[in-house]
Amino acid sequence: MGCCGMANSPTGESMTERIVRVLDTFSSDRTVQTAAQIGRRAGLPSSTAHRIVDDLVEAGLLERDDEHRVRLGLRLWELALRGSTALRLRQAALPHMERVQARIREHTQLAVLEQDEALFLERLSHPDAGANITRIAGRLPLHASSSGLVLLAHAPADLRERVLTAPLRAVSPETMTDAAVLRRALAEIRARGFVVAAGSIESVSTGVAVPVRDGGEVVAALSVVLPRETPTGPAVEALLDAARRIEASLRSSRP
Amino acid sequence: MGCCGMANSPTGESMTERIVRVLDTFSSDRTVQTAAQIGRRAGLPSSTAHRIVDDLVEAGLLERDDEHRVRLGLRLWELALRGSTALRLRQAALPHMERVQARIREHTQLAVLEQDEALFLERLSHPDAGANITRIAGRLPLHASSSGLVLLAHAPADLRERVLTAPLRAVSPETMTDAAVLRRALAEIRARGFVVAAGSIESVSTGVAVPVRDGGEVVAALSVVLPRETPTGPAVEALLDAARRIEASLRSSRP
Numbered sequence: 241m242g243c244c245g246m247a248n249s250p251t252g253e254s255m256t257e258r259i260v261r262v263l264d265t266f267s268s269d270r271t272v273q274t275a276a277q278i279g280r281r282a283g284l285p286s287s288t289a290h291r292i293v294d295d296l297v298e299a300g301l302l303e304r305d306d307e308h309r310v311r312l313g314l315r316l317w318e319l320a321l322r323g324s325t326a327l328r329l330r331q332a333a334l335p336h337m338e339r340v341q342a343r344i345r346e347h348t349q350l351a352v353l354e355q356d357e358a359l360f361l362e363r364l365s366h367p368d369a370g371a372n373i374t375r376i377a378g379r380l381p382l383h384a385s386s387s388g389l390v391l392l393a394h395a396p397a398d399l400r401e402r403v404l405t406a407p408l409r410a411v412s413p414e415t416m417t418d419a420a421v422l423r424r425a426l427a428e429i430r431a432r433g434f435v436v437a438a439g440s441i442e443s444v445s446t447g448v449a450v451p452v453r454d455g456g457e458v459v460a461a462l463s464v465v466l467p468r469e470t471p472t473g474p475a476v477e478a479l480l481d482a483a484r485r486i487e488a489s490l491r492s493s494r495p
Numbered sequence: 496m497g498c499c500g501m502a503n504s505p506t507g508e509s510m511t512e513r514i515v516r517v518l519d520t521f522s523s524d525r526t527v528q529t530a531a532q533i534g535r536r537a538g539l540p541s542s543t544a545h546r547i548v549d550d551l552v553e554a555g556l557l558e559r560d561d562e563h564r565v566r567l568g569l570r571l572w573e574l575a576l577r578g579s580t581a582l583r584l585r586q587a588a589l590p591h592m593e594r595v596q597a598r599i600r601e602h603t604q605l606a607v608l609e610q611d612e613a614l615f616l617e618r619l620s621h622p623d624a625g626a627n628i629t630r631i632a633g634r635l636p637l638h639a640s641s642s643g644l645v646l647l648a649h650a651p652a653d654l655r656e657r658v659l660t661a662p663l664r665a666v667s668p669e670t671m672t673d674a675a676v677l678r679r680a681l682a683e684i685r686a687r688g689f690v691v692a693a694g695s696i697e698s699v700s701t702g703v704a705v706p707v708r709d710g711g712e713v714v715a716a717l718s719v720v721l722p723r724e725t726p727t728g729p730a731v732e733a734l735l736d737a738a739r740r741i742e743a744s745l746r747s748s749r750p
Binding site: 254255256257259260263264266267268270271272292295296298299300301311312314315316317318319320321322323324325326327328331334335338352354355359361364365366367375376377378379 | 509510511512514515518519521522523525526527547550551553554555556566567569570571572573574575576577578579580581582583586589590593607609610614616619620621622630631632633634
């Protein structure tokens with residue numbers, strides 16, 4: 241590796257990995273931190289944390305306030321989004337998500353598969369909508385959320401087997417935690433083209449999700465979250481219609 | 496600096512700065528690249544570019560495809576957004592932007608001041624809307640775009656003077672390039688509470704923008720882009736109404 245800033249830390253970790261650990265300490269509940277807090281949360285020596293934070297501030301990836309605390313910089317947001325392929329998917333989906341949202345008036349969401357979880361790219365919510373723990377850039381387990389179930393049903397076989405053979409954590413009392421039950425549910429999702437998951441994340445709500453395809457492959461799950469007592473038929477219909485339109489938009493915008 | 500991967504390059508640039516240079520080569524027109532292309536565009540030696548790209552792939556900030564080309568990773572998107580204060584602003588604004596969009600049915604946008612430019616956090620566009628060069632995570636000059644003019648009118652005095660005393664580039668034949676004219680326009684924007692900028696970016700369209708305040712301070716510009724011949728009154732009214740609602744939402748969501 242040699243002289244040129246590419247050297248790894250004593251633990252063999254690259255500078256990039258340590259930057260990721262620093263950025264990873266920020267969350268929607270923790271948007272402002274001191275370098276000392278970041279160091280503790282990232283498990284980095286204080287002097288290392290201070291130097292990485294200084295570097296990140298210098299590069300604009302973090303911004304420092306008057307009280308010497310830092311937050312994620314707009315420059316980071318810009319770099320992450322400007323050339324993002326996720327942005328293409330989200331832009332193709334947004335007008336059709338708005339149409340679903342205008343009809344259903346609860347929560348409308350778009351999720352993709354990322355590191356064995358459902359990662360949420362977008363969420364539209366009516367001000368008076370019911371409970372929903374999903375957050376933009378938040379994650380949910382594949383076997384519990386309606387979006388995750390759709391993504392898992394269409395995931396590569398090796399990923400599906402990995403999830404099915406690992407312990408299935410109960411997010412709510414109604415989460416499917418039996419691999420055989422889950423396996424049958426995934427086959428049914430592939431056959432029916434949608435899922436209705438009642439209470440599997442929160443007992444008060446039902447997730448309804450459908451797959452979105454690009455070039456034949458499932459690239460996302462489009463979903464709504466409804467109060468438990470709400471009929472799901474209109475949501476299924478609105479989602480299937482929107483998914484078809486998103487797929488047409490993706491076809492016409494293919495780079 | 497010593498041993499621990501904090502060392503700078505022979506040019507004195509930090510590893511973080513070189514990572515930023517690599518990420519900066521991606522854009523909406525260039526979402527997939529080889530490490531060699533990245534090196535050329537970032538002005539980095541090929542071996543350095545390859546090592547940084549390998550590190551970024553390892554950390555998930557870039558993703559590699561079957562042809563050994565890389566794209567921005569979802570992990571980068573997630574890290575940039577999850578704890579982002581920009582996300583709070585955008586989430587507060589989105590429902591009200593949708594209301595503007597439902598009334599005006601062209602383009603509705605949200606921009607913030609970033610490094611002496613207007614950076615666009617969000618854009619909603621009607622499928623049949625007219626011309627608009629704005630992109631999410633794209634930038635426009637402060638003195639040319641309607642959003643930029645609003646942000647500049649309310650910017651700190653030193654930033655305003657810096658822009659007014661630098662050469663004012665003509666984006667279109669109608670861009671204000673005379674500092675005295677621009678200075679009067681900014682005073683008028685502060686007095687009237689909105690701007691109508693006809694043809695200053697593209698001769699076929701008019702930008703209309705209003706300020707959005709948080710805790711008394713202007714934190715964003717809300718704008719629509721209309722075909723040049725469209726009357727601007729309804730847009731001004733819709734934007735002022737939406738800005739008031741976004742401000743109320745920001746007040747109630749203050750962390």
